[in-house]
Amino acid sequence: xxxxxxxxxxxxxxxxxxxxxxxxxxxxxxxxxxxxxxxxxxxxxxxxxxxxxxxxxx
Numbered sequence: 001x002x003x004x005x006x007x008x009x010x011x012x013x014x015x016x017x018x019x020x021x022x023x024x025x026x027x028x029x030x031x032x033x034x035x036x037x038x039x040x041x042x043x044x045x046x047x048x049x050x051x052x053x054x055x056x057x058x
Contacts, residue, residue: 001031008032009049016051025049
């Protein structure tokens with residue numbers, strides 16, 4: 001978990017590219033977390049962004 005959104009975004013993008021699977025960046029209270037999209041079962045409103053290594057950059 002990170003309090004810094006920019007740091008969390010960078011880690012999320014790197015993780016997606018390393019694992020070659022979609023990952024979600026989500027916010028829980030005042031922190032940001034990253035996990036594989038297929039394993040995320042939290043609140044959809046908490047998702048900040050989904051990083052998919054197979055789609056071109058947005």
